[in-house]
Amino acid sequence: MNNNNYFGTLFDGLRSLGTGLKTTMKEFFTKKITEQYPENRKELHISERFRGTLTMPHNEANEHQCIACGLCQNACPNGTIRVVSEMVETEDGKKKKQLVRYEYNLGSCIFCQLCTNACPHDAIAFSNEFENAVFDRSKLILTLNKPGSKVAAKKS
């Protein structure tokens, strides 16, 4: 190895190390980008399309849009949704399917949106709620329709 090469490498090396040191030192004094969850829980912004959990929107009268057709259950790739329905007779004598329980397993949901795509009445939607960790797996099986709720009357 000749001398030029020896010292050349040495100085080039030192210079490159210097550049690295300079870069980190610059960052040392830059404002930090950390978002402090949970301290910022109140003002935390999550984009509205984020899929955190499946919900069934209810209106003020405790009514939802689900007609228990089961399309979402069929569309689901891994059996996350279970629609329990019963046949009831309406006032005018017709038989009609009615939702009893809309079971949704948050623990196995893959948020593929096939259920919401399949739903003809927009009865289900994804919400932003992400604070879902629990101690017991059975707590992840949710019933989406609220107790005492019923299907909203058809808009005509």
Next chain:
Amino acid sequence: MNQETLHIASAELLAKMKQLKEVEKMDYLRSLTGMDWGTPEENDTQETMRGLGVVYHLESTSTGKRICVKTSTLDREHPHLPSVCHLWKGAELPEREVYDFFGIIFTGHPDMRRLFLREDWVGFPFRKDNNPEAENPLRMTNEETIDTTYIYKEEANGTLSRTERKLFEDDEYVINIGPQHPATHGVLRFRASLVGEEINKIDVHCGYIHRGIEKMNESLTYPQTLALTDRLDYLSAMQSRHALCMCIEQAMGVEVSDRVKVIRTIMDELQRIDSHILFFACLCQDMGATTAFLYGFRDREKILDILEETCGGRLIINYNTIGGVQADLHPNFVKRVKELIPYLRKNIQEYHDIFTGNIIAQQRLKGTGVLSREDAIAFGATGGTGRASGWACDVRKRLPYAAYDRVDFKEIVYTEGDCFARYMVRLDEIEQSLRIIEQLIDNIPEGSIQEKMKPIIRLPEGSWYTAVESSRGEFGVYLESRGDKSPYRLHYRSTGLPLVAVVDSLTRGAKIADLIAIGGTLDYIVPDIDR
């Protein structure tokens, strides 16, 4: 992508393949798919394929000609086919995969072991008449490592004979790297024989995250199969899904609108930048430069924010659908992408300052793990790895899809083939991706974002192969349909499998620390290898 398909009887396979390789210069084996076409039935025509077989997709890197070869054997007891791995080195692992899934023995293959499943697995799960759950409960015993393998040979009377081969001698110092090891980027397992700090030989064990996606696909409807593509190579979620959508659309004869094409292109490129930044971050982490790792992640978050705003997911995105995309672009999308471009350009310079130029990094990366162009092609190592070895293999240029034919970008090709070239290819590609986005972001055409689809999607009978350039190479989808609402066979050309195949030859004589650099720059994603 119509291409010539050859049906070759198993007895003539070897001669014909040799001719294809040597005369027609079909030097690149794109994909090798195992098939179970079932037992012969009465109303079969001559064209119908039956039995257990293999589909080969070949391409010539010099003429660009492509061909598809199908072969099969009707023997279900002891099915065997000649191995082609002496013609294409890249066939070695896929043939082991086919043996693993279908039980087809490849005669002349140097290492006929299972690739993904445990040695004590019963049966071959991908055969249509096999029920893998029935005989294979969860085994909690530790898997025994076997140091021998077999080479099979077909005797003159048609029976099989086998000879034993030792993988490691008794006096070798073998260390086990993985499956839970920070260097393997997931759950890959290497068994490395060492001489001091130098690696003598590496034996790769895959399958620790083999989830049977391809088998599951056979019982899912087409929209449902889409959900699983995101989880293959989660850093190319957009592109993988894009490939499958394109394949299904092609089979249905659906043409998506210009708007969808442009949106998909932009999303693919955002995803590519995301993946390449993660590549940079993880490589730095592996090489001990923790700070650079955090810089990479800092910038990646900006892209994830944009993706999340439009698609609703950060990593698993679920955006492309058959005939369109899930949702229209968010009103902020264009603005934020435009802010992102200068921001990234500035920060990429910082990457160069802190890592690229650093003498330690350069000395560790330059000259280590050299992959020659011939080897890259023979193994089918596409993507950044192939381009670093001087092989212009970008699918976006070879077979333009979506909006890639109308944008101007440079295919980054280096010739050194070492770790540093692989690293530079990725960093330079970020710039090219930014250029593509720049050209498209201002002219997103109007149009519908979703073609009208029937509620239940059925494909006509036939088979299709579509490829896209994912973040780490050619990602191909081979789809065979029999007219049902779920595919008969859906095979993904893994981008990572060829990359794992080259690890052994790249690391011979290298140091343990080089294994980290080589693994890092090859940039494989394990769930994509194991599928």
Next chain:
Amino acid sequence: MEVTKKPKIKSIPYEEFKDNETLEQLVKQLNEGGTNVVVGVLDDLIDWGRSNSLWPLTFATSCCGIEFMAVCAARYDIARFGFEITRNSPRQADVILVSGTITHKMAPVLRRLYEQMADPKYVIAVGGCAVSGGPFRKSYHVVQGVDEILPVDVYIPGCPPRPEAFLYGMMQLQRKVKVEKFFGGVNKTKKEGKEEQA
């Protein structure tokens, strides 16, 4: 002693946490024998130390692992909680975040990793795959939830859970650690019992 041990976490009131019922049940179970005051104070001190120093094992099999890296990175910065010292050796780790699919081939390895960890050790199942098999519930090679092979302390659903959800899950684990008892080995017998069932 009264059974009103309510673990405090900065910035989130107790009532706003999910699944307080299971936690209260656990507290009740642990305090059945009654506690000595001195021992109780010591317990609190140790629990405080432990709950603020849960060092995770770097263990990731798939997608959720990338999100875990994002949690460790600058924007979410798990270091704020003091959990940033991810250990690669299971002997030195306190909590294993099972982030990603566990396949049949991986299951014995994971179990072995868990056994190599020193007590006290905790398991968090992260993401759909680890909670219940998730997308791969119909697969022939995937464990349908890690609770088949390990005693899980906290489940974080999501596919993958966003980084804040990770942190939330870690805080849930902190709450669980804070109600535990160091003296008397109550937790340990409970865990072993769980293992036998599995």
Next chain:
Amino acid sequence: MFDFSIVTNWIHEWLLSLMPEGWAIFVECVAVGIGIILLYALLAIILIFMERKVCAAFQCRLGPTRVGPWGTIQVICDVLKMLTKEIFTPKGVDKKLYNLAPYMILLASFLTFACLPVSKGLEVLDFNVGIFFLLAASSIGVVGILLAGWSSNNKFSIIGAMRSGAQIISYELSAGMAILTMVVLAGTMQISEMVSGQASGWLIFTGHIPALIAFVIYLIAGNAECNRGPFDLPEAESELTAGYHTEYSGMGFGFFYLAEYLNLFIVAAIAATVFLGGWMPLHIPGLDGFNTVMDYIPGFVWYFGKAFFVVFLMMWMRWSFPRLRIDQILALEWKYLVPISMVNLLLMAVIVTLGWHF
């Protein structure tokens, strides 16, 4: 400048008035020992916290914030946890050596720690070949590492230990030579004299060029000696999981962890003593007013201030560079540092002989 020997002498006198000399010395030894241990633990906690905060700042994040104000008592939590964590001995280990190893490492850093001149009159050990003893004692640490690697019955551990052995022994050479250079300049090996010799100007200034070179070489070699990045091969996470201490849990690991930081401090403290004037305040010739103000700051503040400054420099280095490969580490040592420090030593000798220093 306050001389602590007044206090120590007074305590000694007082003890002598109560008991015979032998007992008095014994009591003093015990008291000093406890003092060192306490200081040791305190320093370790401060250093770990500092490292976590400093590295966070380099990485655009915050570091511990949630335990105590600004996360200050975070490390105490860690200590509490490690103390109550199960210690187990894996199957197949050489029990005696396995259990001995962490103590060997601690022993080495304790011995070195005792030599440090914290303030005027506060040296525990001070004799005519102090620097020599310091270098010798600090190299015992490698025995502990080798023992840990060897006894663990783990292939990663042994590779880590072997790397460490090769690395520490090599770098001892250039670290030693860098210090020798300064010994030539100071003209003494006794630590207290070395420090008092710097009253008029720190050695790094009086020795100008060769002293600066020696300082840089010492920093590099020192970093390598405490196995810290970019020389953290023995525990290279991405290669060897945790290197030589892979098999240790609970406090066994805790000792390694503490020793790592204490070694860092010791290296920095030696640098502060030899190059930056120990507890001597900064004096600028000609500025008398400034010098008197500086004199009011107590010696130990100066000392720790300088030591922590060097610690910061080393952290800065650690968090900026990627890790070297084993052959690069050895090449750096044998091809660059050793020849340069030899030439440097010669240069210093010439300068001292000709009186070209300040």
